[in-house]
Amino acid sequence: MDKEKFLYKELTYKIIGAAMEVHSILGCGFLEDVYEEAFCYELKLRRINYVRHKEIGIYYKDYLIPKKYKFDLIIENKILVELKAKKCLDGVDEAQLMNYLKATKIKIGLLFNFGAESLEYKRKIL
Secondary structure (H helix, E strand, C coil), X not given: CCHHHHCCHHXXXXXXXXXXXXXXXXXXXXXXXXXXXXXXXXXXXXXXXXXXXXXECCEECCEECCCCEECCEEECCCEEEXXXXXCCCCHHHHHHHHHHHHHHCCCEEEEEECCCCCCEEEEEEC
16 A cells, blocks of 8 residues: 555545535636635635745756746645636646646645536645
8 A cells, every 4th residue: 555645634635625615615617816715714714724825946957947936835834735717627737736746845736626517626646
């Protein structure tokens, strides 16, 4: 059994529960920023610590690319969360999450899509 498969299992369930609550109240159709605000508020209500929009640098070989990238959230310094509000998730969204995991060296990532009729989410392991 892969130990990392269940890394931060309880925290992951709490985060998914918060996202489900947001989607059940707001439904689909809003812009991503609306869901992000509501999701952060829900995390606060549940006393789950997070950091928003932290900038990260991306290296190409030994060159630090001048443009900084911002991901949506890091929760409890353990789980990176990327939020979307679109018709459906695709491979590009998953690749983006994996790239953020590689850049930050965080092992677990959650990808949420609030734009579909039912909340879509994926859990990825680096």
